Amino acid sequence: MTTLITHSEAETGAAGRALAPGLSPGSVVLLFGDLGAGKTAFVRGLAEGLGIDPAEVSSPTFTLLQEYRGGRIPLFHADLYRLNDAREVEDLGLEELAADGVLAIEWPEKLPRRPSGSIRVRIEDAGDETRTIHITPSPTHPITTSPTHSDR
Numbered sequence: 645m646t647t648l649i650t651h652s653e654a655e656t657g658a659a660g661r662a663l664a665p666g667l668s669p670g671s672v673v674l675l676f677g678d679l680g681a682g683k684t685a686f687v688r689g690l691a692e693g694l695g696i697d698p699a700e701v702s703s704p705t706f707t708l709l710q711e712y713r714g715g716r717i718p719l720f721h722a723d724l725y726r727l728n729d730a731r732e733v734e735d736l737g738l739e740e741l742a743a744d745g746v747l748a749i750e751w752p753e754k755l756p757r758r759p760s761g762s763i764r765v766r767i768e769d770a771g772d773e774t775r776t777i778h779i780t781p782s783p784t785h786p787i788t789t790s791p792t793h794s795d796r
């Protein structure tokens with residue numbers, strides 16, 4: 645697990661950007677953290693790192709799922725905060741999408757089943773603009789360029 649401390653939204657974006665080069669189709673990134681923790685800020689950086697205009701990334705609160713193309717790999721961005729019925733999540737077909745691109749999920753606690761091979765990102769508000777970010781790589785879908793995995 646990697647732990648980072650950021651002091652601004654831009655720094656959290658940079659953390660997302662740094663993760664992007666190691667992602668490949670099938671990568672799933674689960675984003676845990678309270679309202680306003682910085683999950684969307686992290687996804688914006690992830691988008692940028694994949695070659696997508698970060699300004700396109702908003703909080704897809706009312707749509708559950710947004711799709712950004714035009715980068716190295718498509719990015720699917722789900723925000724499950726407003727999900728009430730677990731059946732709705734089945735309808736989104738997240739697992740099929742994941743195979744074609746990178747899938748980033750805010751509020752993954754709402755999933756009926758947690759995808760097993762996911763990268764877990766946990767963002768904690770440490771006061772003011774300070775955030776502690778814990779990144780746990782997927783055991784089954786390693787972050788390919790991470791130096792900590794170069795021995796695989």
Ligand SMILES: Nc1ncnc2c1ncn2[C@@H]1O[C@H](COP(=O)(O)OP(=O)(O)OP(=O)(O)O)[C@@H](O)[C@H]1O
Pocket residue numbers: 650651652653654655656677678679680681682683684685686703723725750772773774775
């Ligand atoms: N170090 C930091 N990293 C990220 N965001 C920060 C930081 N410091 C302050 N902020 C502010 O915190 C807020 C983070 O908002 P963001 O939409 O990314 O949160 P979120 O976790 O996606 O919330 P939600 O669950 O509502 O979707 C922004 O207003 C941002 O400016």
Ligand SMILES: [Mg+2]
Pocket residue numbers: 683684685703723750
């Ligand atoms: Mg958000």
